[in-house]
Amino acid sequence: MIRLEELTKVFETPSGPVVAADKVSMEVPTGEICVLLGPSGCGKTTVLKMVNRLVSPTSGKIFIDGKDTSTLNDVELRRSIGYVIQQIGLFPNMTIEENICVVPRLLGWEKAKARARAAELLDLVGLDAKLYLNRYPKELSGGQQQRVGVIRALAADPPVMLMDEPFGAIDPINREVIQDEFLKMQSEIKKTIMFVSHDIDEAVKMGDKVAIFRAGKIEQYDSPDKVLAHPANAFIADFVGADRTLKRLRLVTVEAVSDPAWPAVSRHASIRDALMAMRERKADVAIMLDADQRPTGYLSEEMAEGASGVARDVARPLPATVPARADLRAVVSEMFAHDVMWLTCVDDNGRFAGVVTQAVVTAVLGETYRRQGMAAQ
Amino acid sequence: MSMSAGTATPVGAPRRGWVLPVAMLALGLLIGLSGIVGQIALYWDDIVYLSQEHVVLVASSGGAAILVGVPVGILLSRPSMQRVAETVMQIFNIGTTIPTLAVLALSMTLLGIGFAPAFFGLFVASLLPIVRNTYAGLLAVPGHYKEAAHGMGMTPVQILTRVELPNALYVIFSGIRTALAINVGTTPLAFLIGGGGLGALIFTGIDLMDTGMLLAGAIPTAALAVLVDFLMGQAQLRLIPRGVNPLR
Ligand SMILES: Nc1ncnc2c1ncn2[C@@H]1O[C@H](COP(=O)(O)OP(=O)(O)O)[C@@H](O)[C@H]1O
Ligand SMILES: [Mg+2]
DSSP: OEEEEEEEEEEEETTEEEEEEEEEEEEEOTTOEEEEEOSTTSSHHHHHHHHTTSSOOSEEEEEETTEEGGGSOHHHHHHTEEEEOTTOOOOTTSOHHHHHTHHHHHTTOOHHHHHHHHHHHHHHTTOOHHHHTTOOGGGSOHHHHHHHHHHHHHTTOOSEEEEESTTTTSOHHHHHHHHHHHHHHHHHHOOEEEEEESOHHHHHHHOSEEEEEETTEEEEEEOHHHHHHSOSSHHHHHHHOTTHHHHHGGGSBHHHHOBTTSOEEETTSBHHHHHHHHHHHTOSEEEEEOTTSOEEEEEEHHHHTTOOSBHHHHOBOOSOEEETTSBHHHHHHHHHHHTOSEEEEEOTTSOEEEEEEHHHHHHHHHHHHHHHHHHHO | OOOOBTTBOOOOOOOOTTHHHHHHHHHHHHHHHTTOHHHHHTTHHHHHHHHHHHHHHHHHHHHHHHHHHHHHHHHHHSGGGHHHHHHHHHHHHHHHTSOHHHHHHHHHHHHOSSHHHHHHHHHHHHHHHHHHHHHHHHHTSOHHHHHHHHHTTOOHHHHIIIIIHHHHHHHHHHHHHHHHHHHHHHGGGGGGGTOOSTHHHHHHHHHTTOHHHHHHHHHHHHHHHHHHHHHHHHHHHHHSOGGGOTTO
């Protein structure tokens, strides 16, 4: 856990003092990612650098796992904290192996052990160790360098990581990929992470919590959904953008809102049975599944009404399906693209996993508002 | 070379490549054909003796310039020296514009004649490019390398030796290469202030209009220049890590 207490930094500059951080107090729980978010120059980097003492605080305290960091040796403290910067900062004179092994070697690890660790980490981000250990940074693509920058910070397995716009220099498409990779990794390694970003989309995606800064002060420290649903003031509402409600769509997965008990029938089920199932659930369509439980078509009440025979005879092909792991943004996008009010969800194996409706999506977006409203009463 | 930092501009290494060796070969053939080899051979003992003097002068003054210049350049590049460094580099830059013959003359007025003033003059003339390139090369190392190193828990000495110096090495080597070229080119003048060396044959040869004597001094001098530059080129190619070596 990282705890900041009334952390303040005043830079003395020729044009007068600059307050870069103003009584910042916050807590990052163990194993969570906290994103420091805000416009350029609001003090995010300064706060981050006070944690590993690249900048010494004017006043205030920092505790890591309960220990006051000002009582620790600066160099040892830094070796125990992973640090990733936007420019990546891989040393061009060192091979990838040497780069990854910097901190382990500083800590006195055996060369063989450090090398094995480097290989293991390269594997973790999908880079073939045999191919890359002996390369130089300039022989890697930007995205590969960024991955190495991240695993270099993880090399000595530090419990705490500081990341200053780590994916800022990568093109948008690769950035999404690396963000996803990193989140997947984090779900296993569970580091306590402070992550600086100026991009609201990145913040709500990466953060368990988001701290929004303005002129050295924290304006709001909340979960991404809270920040989007209930901006604490006009500045934050403006910063997160007019489309903040749409942004919340990304925070919810299809799985979380789809109805797995939606009526589904086999191809050989009688139309009568299909109609009964629909009426029972007050649903106006039923999904038709093949023998492997894969959705292959649908029947609506209208189509079934008055018809006889089996489902297969009247069913129509499905307009589209969505993976259960997708977020609601993908759902809305598909709904608009196909002009439909509902979509079938499938699991990783393509099997039926439920149905998500537009009504449900709207309800989810309204939910936190309503919850908030009830609490206020 | 477009790298520059404040008033300090590193000097590029001369790249003569193959032109000089071929020219020398042609010259050698010409001389051989004109039957002058015999005349030069008359001075064999002098050539051997004076060459030794010459090489000692080059090696000692050049070596001393490296041993002093690199640490001074490092010292000046430290952030705490920032203010002083700018002034010092300005003085050094003015110093570079003084012709090397004048440097030797000034050295003589200071130290008299003999080995000492020759050594000192050559040392000073070679010092400037080394200090200048070491300083500029270190300042040109991008700040984010230093920041990353610092943030990962390297000590200032570790940052210098593992990150800054390796990344400045190419520029530092270029400075040394230039310095040695200046040194080798100036050493024949050492004779004028009693420093000995192959200049003795060259200048006496000029005075006596003795072509054999003149060439007996000039050819080894030229050969030494080519050799030193070749060795420096090889060192630059081989000693600098592949990741930061534009030659590889
Ligand atoms: N070393 C420094 N000296 C003087 N002022 C600084 C220094 N570092 C940062 N600042 C100032 O502090 C403020 C916050 O900077 P920074 O923390 O880098 O912001 P951010 O990372 O949010 O863009 C800015 O006004 C910046 O100019
Ligand atoms: Mg910043």
